[in-house]
Each structure stands twice: as structure tokens, then as C-alpha cells.
Amino acid sequence: MDTYLETTQDVYRQAALTPDVGLCCTTTPVWQLPGLQIPKIMQEMNYGCGSTVHPRDLINNPQILYVGVGGGMELLQFAYFSRQQQGVIGVDVVDEMLTASRENLKQAENLNPWFDSNFVQLLKGDALQLPVADNSVDVAAQNCLFNIFKAEELQKAIREMYRVLKPHGRLVLSDPICEKPIPLALQQDERLRALCLTGALPLQEYLNLLTGVGFGTIEVRAKRPYRILGPEHYQTEEIIFIESVEVCAIKDPMPTDGPCVFTGKAAIYFGSEAYFDDGKGHTLGQNQPLAVCDKTAKALAALNRPDIYISESTYFYDGGGCC
Ligand SMILES: C[S@@+](CC[C@H](N)C(=O)[O-])C[C@H]1O[C@@H](n2cnc3c(N)ncnc32)[C@H](O)[C@@H]1O
Numbered sequence: 001m002d003t004y005l006e007t008t009q010d011v012y013r014q015a016a017l018t019p020d021v022g023l024c025c026t027t028t029p030v031w032q033l034p035g036l037q038i039p040k041i042m043q044e045m046n047y048g049c050g051s052t053v054h055p056r057d058l059i060n061n062p063q064i065l066y067v068g069v070g071g072g073m074e075l076l077q078f079a080y081f082s083r084q085q086q087g088v089i090g091v092d093v094v095d096e097m098l099t100a101s102r103e104n105l106k107q108a109e110n111l112n113p114w115f116d117s118n119f120v121q122l123l124k125g126d127a128l129q130l131p132v133a134d135n136s137v138d139v140a141a142q143n144c145l146f147n148i149f150k151a152e153e154l155q156k157a158i159r160e161m162y163r164v165l166k167p168h169g170r171l172v173l174s175d176p177i178c179e180k181p182i183p184l185a186l187q188q189d190e191r192l193r194a195l196c197l198t199g200a201l202p203l204q205e206y207l208n209l210l211t212g213v214g215f216g217t218i219e220v221r222a223k224r225p226y227r228i229l230g231p232e233h234y235q236t237e238e239i240i241f242i243e244s245v246e247v248c249a250i251k252d253p254m255p256t257d258g259p260c261v262f263t264g265k266a267a268i269y270f271g272s273e274a275y276f277d278d279g280k281g282h283t284l285g286q287n288q289p290l291a292v293c294d295k296t297a298k299a300l301a302a303l304n305r306p307d308i309y310i311s312e313s314t315y316f317y318d319g320g321g322c323c
Helices: 003-017 040-044 073-082 095-111 151-164 190-194 203-213 294-302
Strands: 064-067 088-092 120-124 137-143 165-177 217-229 240-250 260-262 265-269 275-277 283-285 290-292 308-310
Touching: 003 095, 003 190, 040 073, 040 095, 064 073, 064 151, 073 088, 073 095, 073 120, 073 137, 088 095, 095 120, 137 151, 151 165, 151 203, 165 203, 165 217, 203 217, 203 240, 260 294, 265 283, 265 294, 283 290, 290 294, 294 308
Parallel strands: 064 088, 064 137, 088 120, 137 165, 217 260
Antiparallel strands: 165 240, 217 240, 265 290, 265 308, 275 283
């Protein structure tokens, strides 16, 4: 095993034994749900950088897989929606993290009358070789783990998620991204990498990896500031701005003209007719925004019409789009 993977396991072994608020990664608010009590220890062990729990992915009693369990907070949030024995499978490679998560879920059982800790099945396993059958889960999630992986392992981890998802299943992820190249010395610092600080890729590169394994639809749901690496604290001459993203990659068949990637663009027709029909399945109502994927946005822009406005990417997409 590459030494950075061992260092990562050491970092999280320690983080399991001694919860470390702010170790990694988030300062985003922990969202609450009616009737859900999150134990304090789970909040202290929130080592994610966003949320992977989106109610609209969680209809019809989905089978959920969560890789890299941390303190178990998102396992509990997922179980809130799935509410079935072993409806959520949590996989982690670090024994101590699995133990911590198991104990925290027991605490959650005492606080939440609706929750049975058997709703969650915890399995020892590696993101690079998941102990899960092909085509068996509806939703697969990871929060702030994949950014740690170097190119070869990242590709393996994404392929594994693709393998275990059912057709039309969803990979929901939250991870740091960085548009500027991170200096090599920082990238190779195993501890900083394990702390989710220096492995981040540019967003487009990350999305290309997802579509490259076959995900036909991609939704970029949120993007927000995450960290600054400045010369005072890190080995860098320039300030490095890191953001975090929430992305959903759907195992839809790949369209013949390439993936549908939603980055939060909208098109608005404001001409003299009641609507505009592009003859390719997209109808724009008079002055009504339609969320469009980047492919449709490009095709509409190529028409060069003065009565169609196309927005920039907002990196906020919440469904209802053109494809
Ligand atoms: C940054 S923490 C994120 C924890 C959790 N997802 C959260 O949001 O709080 C990374 C997690 O991945 C686990 N992990 C590290 N390497 C792993 C691997 N190769 N396979 C599976 N889990 C791994 C760690 O033990 C830890 O629980």
C-alpha cells in the first residue's frame, strides 16, 4: 500500500480515538430535520465538507451506501429517510472509526425513538475495493474522502461506486476542489493530503473523471468557499483558494452526444412569441427560466438569438432541468 494511504488511516485512527472539532473539514451548518436529534459527539466528529444527504434522492426506500463513515452523522441522516433494517451500509477501512461510529449510533438510538441502530450495517472495507455487490445500491455517498486519493486510486474509487450502483442510481459526493495547481510539495505532504487540504482537483477535471467512467448525468448542486492556504502557514508563495462542491453523478446511460452536466445555468426566452421550441425537445416559455445542462446552453447560445438569455453557471442546481 502507498504510504499516503497508510498515513490517511493513521490520521483517522487518531481522529476516531480523540474527536477533533475542525480537524477536517467543515464549518457549514449541520442541518436538522424534524424529530432528528444528532448526538453532540457526532457533530464534533463531522469531518465532511458539505452534505451528501438530499431528500429528493431518497424516495422509495432506497438502499444506501456510505463510504468513509467518520462519526456516523450522515449515516444517521440517511437512516432518517430510509428507515429499514440495514437500509444504510457504512464502509470504512479504519477499525477505530467503525467502532466510534457504532457507539455514536447507539447514542443516537437513545435520543431518537424512530431510530434503530440496525438500520445501519457497518462493514470494514476499502473504498478501492468495496465489499458490496454489483448493481445493488440506489444511492452511494462519500463526503471528503475521494479528494485524498491520488489519480490512480481516485479513478478506482469512482469506478467502484459506479460498479455497485443500480442503473439510474446516484453517487452523491462532497469534496474540496481547487482551480489553481497546488504546489507539488503540498500535494505530496501526506498529512495535509489526509486532512483534505492538498489533494483537491479543478472541478472540470473531477467531473471528467465521473463522466469518464460512464455517469451520463451530472448535477453540480453547490459550491462554496472552503479554505485558504497562505504563505504564513503553508509552503506556498501564492494564496491558494480552495472551495468545496456537492455533486450528484447519476448512472444514466451516456447520451450519444455526450453527458448532461448541470452547473446551474438557465435559459430564458424573452421574444415576441408565447414560447420558443428548439425542435430538439426543449421548450422555453415566455420569460420563464429553464434550467439547462451545459450542452443545451451551448447549443442555444450557438443560435445567436437576441431574444434568448443564457446565464453563467451558478453551481447551484436543484432539479427540473432540460434533459
Ligand atoms: C475526512 S473523513 C470523512 C468522514 C465522514 N464522511 C464525514 O463527512 O464526517 C474520511 C473518512 O474516510 C475513512 N477512510 C480513509 N481511507 C479510506 C479508505 N481507503 N476506504 C474507506 N474509508 C476510508 C476515514 O476513516 C474517515 O472515516
